[in-house]
Every structure is written in C-alpha cells, then in structure tokens.
Amino acid sequence: MGGSGSNAAALHVPVLAERIVELLAPALSEPRSVYVDGTLGMGGHSELILQSCPNATVVGIDRDPAALRLAGERLAAYGSRVRLHHATYHELPEVLADEGLTSVQAICLDLGLSSLQIDSVERGFAYATDAPLDMRMNSEQSLTAADIVNSWSESELARILRVHGEERFAARIAGAIVKARADQEFTTSAQLVAVIADAIPMAARHSGGHPAKRSFQALRIAVNDEIASLSAVLPAALQALAPGGRLAVLAYHSGEDRLVKRAFADATSDRVPAGVPEVPAGYAAEYRLLTRGAERPNPAEIQTNPRAASARLRALVRHQEVVR
C-alpha cells in the first residue's frame, strides 16, 4: 500500500526509521491515536507509522509546499488517516487547534533539510553547484540567503557564521563578504564560495571538508530561523503530549542537538528545591527518557544512506499519571 514506487519515496531515505517506529508505536495502539509528523518531508517516517500502527492517524506539517505536495501524493492511499498542514513546526498549537485536538499520542521531528531540498540545485542549498543564493525551505517566505549576504552588517554576519556554523574564520569571512559586496552584489552560490575560500588562510583551506560547508550551514539556519523555531517547538511538543505520549527528535548538528538535549534533560528532571531530601508532590518530572544519550545510526545504515551520518536521536515519554 502507499507509494513504495512513488516519487517522494525515491527522493529521501528516512533516517533511523525502524527505531523511530519502535520508540513511538507503543503510544499509537489505541483507536483514534494521533501521530504528528512536524517535519513531514517526503513522508517516509509517516508512511512507516501508517503501516505499523493501523489505529493511528497522521497530522503532517511541513513549511515546504513542494514537500507537502509530494508527500501528499505518496500518502494519498491512506485517505482520511492523513491530514497535511503548510506550517512551521513551532505553529504546532495552532495546527492542533485547527484539528480540534488538545493533545496527541506521538510526535516526531526530523530536523533540517530533506534530500529533495539539497538535491534541487536551483534552491541554492548546495555549495558544490552554482545556483541562485536562495536557501528558503518555504518558497513563500521573502528573506533569502542573498538578502542576508548583501544587507546584514559585518558583525551580524560574523555572529551567524560563528554561532550556527562554528566557523573559526567567521570574522575574516564576514569582512571579505562586506568588502566584495561593495563592488558587486552577491547573486549566486559560486560567487560566495569563491569569497569564502579566499578568506580562509591557505593552510586551513583544505582541512575540515569543503571551505564553504560551515558558512552555508550557518546561512541556511539564519534564512530559515531554525534555532528560534526549534526552541519554540520543543516546549510546545512536550505540552501537546497526552499522558503516555512519546516524542522523538532527530538532530543533525551540534547546535540543534544541544537544544534538544537540554529541553529533554529539563523535562525529565525532578524539580527538587535545594536542600529538600525528598521530591515533594507536584515537583516530580512529568517525562522519562527513552534513549540513553543520543542514539546514532549504525555503520550499515550510514553506508547505504550517507546523509544519516550526523544524525542523533533522542526520545522521551510523558508519564501516564502525574507522579506523586
């Protein structure tokens, strides 16, 4: 059933898919249970849930209209078990209100880009191919990578390169961008790659992967305001879980994973006031971790799907009852 032969299935291989189903399925056995896929992408994780959990319906969210169209075709065979929303995942409360739901049984967030987005050259995510400097996940948004590169201040550019790209030469690259744009506006990725490569000292240019890799990651995160969106969805997702509900998050770089790790640690820790020997009523953690540390794909998965290499999976469950 579904679209094993469909376009979408061929465009993105879901990461740690079996493990995610194993973690979330126990919450999806009852009739009318609801799974929210906050990053529907090509619908790979959603389709597996639909196949493995016959009582579950899927509420799928993506900010990319192209993803929604392709995943919609792939999942059409599941009829009314699938409802799709064009939204950013931090709008989860609005999407649930729209669906008439106050809580759900499982949520998955598979962060970052799909292979469809990376491989669509004209969208400008890849540094290895010349393309317009775009990088918008949502083609209806106005801010593009070109806008940032051509108009943000040198200090703001340096900040995003440092914070979102962990780029050690952030200040030099930002300075070089500002100098170059005084002569000519940036319109293509090749122009930017050349300026970045020139700004990195020769000795460091060939270490640590492609010289533009970290800067492109930083720009993409800034264009799509990814950190703010993730910071907002984590508390919203925790709040939306019904008792016994489960949340799984797949992160692909350390900035994302740090936020997930911290939110999960807070949610699963008792709030014991200093000096109090026992956890008083109402102060016990409402959630429990399902993963020990971050789980990584095994070498066999990375071999067949190299994009899985940086994935880190964390999951938790909301207790059935308020503890004590």
Ligand SMILES: C[S@@+](CC[C@H](N)C(=O)[O-])C[C@H]1O[C@@H](n2cnc3c(N)ncnc32)[C@H](O)[C@@H]1O
């Ligand atoms: C890694 S892909 C998900 C792939 C999907 N799990 C599958 O199996 O096909 C991430 C998807 O999430 C979407 N996305 C990323 N950030 C988002 C956000 N803040 N709100 C909504 N969708 C987002 C992207 O547009 C992309 O389609």
